[in-house]
Amino acid sequence: MNSPEPYDDLEAELLALGDLVDVPGPPPSDVAAAVRARLEPTTPNPPAELPRKVHREAKKRRGPARRARRPAGRRARWKVVAAVVVAVLAVTAATPQGRAAVTTILRLAGIEVEIGDTPPEPVTTRTPLPAERTVSPADLPELVGFAVRTPSRLGEPQRVTVADQGRVVSMYWPGGVRLDQFSGTVGPYFYKQLGPPWPDHVMVGAYDAWWLPGEHPLGYIRRQDGTHVPLRQAASTLIWQQGTLNYRLEGAGDVDEAVAVATSLG
Amino acid sequence: MDDDEAIARSLTGDLAAYEALVTRYSALAHRTAVMLGAGDEAQDVVQEAFVKAFRHLGSFRRDAPFRPWLLRIVANETHTLTRSRGRRSELALRLGATAETAAPDDPEGAAVGADRRTRLLAAVRDLPERERQAVVCRYFLQLTEAETAQVLGLPVGTVKSSTHRGLARLRKGVGNELA
Numbered sequence: 001m002n003s004p005e006p007y008d009d010l011e012a013e014l015l016a017l018g019d020l021v022d023v024p025g026p027p028p029s030d031v032a033a034a035v036r037a038r039l040e041p042t043t044p045n046p047p048a049e050l051p052r053k054v055h056r057e058a059k060k061r062r063g064p065a066r067r068a069r070r071p072a073g074r075r076a077r078w079k080v081v082a083a084v085v086v087a088v089l090a091v092t093a094a095t096p097q098g099r100a101a102v103t104t105i106l107r108l109a110g111i112e113v114e115i116g117d118t119p120p121e122p123v124t125t126r127t128p129l130p131a132e133r134t135v136s137p138a139d140l141p142e143l144v145g146f147a148v149r150t151p152s153r154l155g156e157p158q159r160v161t162v163a164d165q166g167r168v169v170s171m172y173w174p175g176g177v178r179l180d181q182f183s184g185t186v187g188p189y190f191y192k193q194l195g196p197p198w199p200d201h202v203m204v205g206a207y208d209a210w211w212l213p214g215e216h217p218l219g220y221i222r223r224q225d226g227t228h229v230p231l232r233q234a235a236s237t238l239i240w241q242q243g244t245l246n247y248r249l250e251g252a253g254d255v256d257e258a259v260a261v262a263t264s265l266g
Numbered sequence: 267m268d269d270d271e272a273i274a275r276s277l278t279g280d281l282a283a284y285e286a287l288v289t290r291y292s293a294l295a296h297r298t299a300v301m302l303g304a305g306d307e308a309q310d311v312v313q314e315a316f317v318k319a320f321r322h323l324g325s326f327r328r329d330a331p332f333r334p335w336l337l338r339i340v341a342n343e344t345h346t347l348t349r350s351r352g353r354r355s356e357l358a359l360r361l362g363a364t365a366e367t368a369a370p371d372d373p374e375g376a377a378v379g380a381d382r383r384t385r386l387l388a389a390v391r392d393l394p395e396r397e398r399q400a401v402v403c404r405y406f407l408q409l410t411e412a413e414t415a416q417v418l419g420l421p422v423g424t425v426k427s428s429t430h431r432g433l434a435r436l437r438k439g440v441g442n443e444l445a
Binding site: 011013014023033130 | 281289290293297300301308310313320383406407436
């Protein structure tokens with residue numbers, strides 16, 4: 001080995017280099033909100049009470065199946081809270097943090113829409129849904145607690161993902177077309193911010209639907225202080241509800257084409 | 267709320283307390299995941315690690331520091347990820363903008379310094395995995411030898427020797443011209 005002198009300098013150099021290395025991460029409050037969203041459904045079990053065996057079994061199942069574990073308690077909760085809320089109008093006075101720009105909050109098909117009097121700032125970043133991952137369509141029945149359907153008008157999706165412990169299934173087609181399906185009306189909802197005009201009411205077969213024209217910020221979970229974590233800027237979207245299932249179809253063209261795609265849901 | 271209180275409250279299922287803990291350690295966890303080779307998937311690794319940490323919180327020894335215990339989980343998650351990708355973990359780091367303006371009065375010296383830093387970083391990247399991880403933990407994450415041993419799941423002696431070998435290799439590769 002060489003003399004210790006340069007050795008110490010190298011260590012100092014490495015320490016200084018470490019300080020200069022840029023590792024940009026997401027805002028800590030967004031990470032915390034995402035982690036909380038994933039822990040939320042299992043909170044009735046304090047962590048210490050999880051039996052050891054479960055850990056070992058979960059460890060053995062590497063890969064996609066590993067995250068699919070859904071405690072029975074959650075399923076029960078879905079049933080209990082499967083009450084359907086369609087188009088509840090909650091007018092402004094109750095808006096938290098006195099955000100004056102928000103004039104109206106609409107809850108449509110499991111999606112909370114904030115309508116302000118001016119167009120909202122666009123979101124320039126893209127964040128995936130909590131724990132979103134690509135899956136094989138054949139595995140969906142095992143991973144998701146509701147029947148997943150595909151619109152025949154679009155054909156087979158290019159990619160299918162499951163997010164947030166089987167709560168949300170997303171299908172993607174070329175050209176930025178995306179269909180999200182999610183069960184129940186329990187939060188977290190999707191959140192959308194719109195300026196005027198208000199969403200248009202249209203029909204998808206026998207079901208009420210709303211057309212949200214134009215690009216708008218989309219969110220999914222809230223931070224501890226109640227503000228939304230933005231996911232990305234969404235394209236024009238059609239949202240509707242069939243039974244206890246909610247759908248949002250994004251980027252499928254104009255309202256007529258979106259309704260045609262929605263009606264073809266098999 | 268200090269770590270111990272946040273952990274005590276988290277153990278009773280208080281998610282707001284755990285959220286505070288996640289907020290506190292999120293940046294360090296992210297940095298650790300990236301430095302240990304999680305690359306683009308660091309965000310996913312960090313989320314998964316915090317979810318696991320919450321579920322295993324009952325096994326955390328309350329008289330021990332939380333930081334290395336958490337980073338061990340982050341390191342394990344990163345390891346699982348890189349192994350599932352079936353290849354060597356990658357260290358995709360770049361120097362921040364501040365690196366270029368470290369010596370504004372001396373542009374020539376700054377340029378030489380920047381070049382040296384770039385080469386040193388590349389040399390760290392090319393170290394054998396164990397040596398690289400020891401060097402990264404000790405100097406880039408500024409962990410002690412004992413913490414490094416806990417985070418990497420290695421005996422302290424192995425951390426010492428891996429660090430030593432890694433430093434020797436770096437010195438040989440990058441040289442001592444500025445040292």
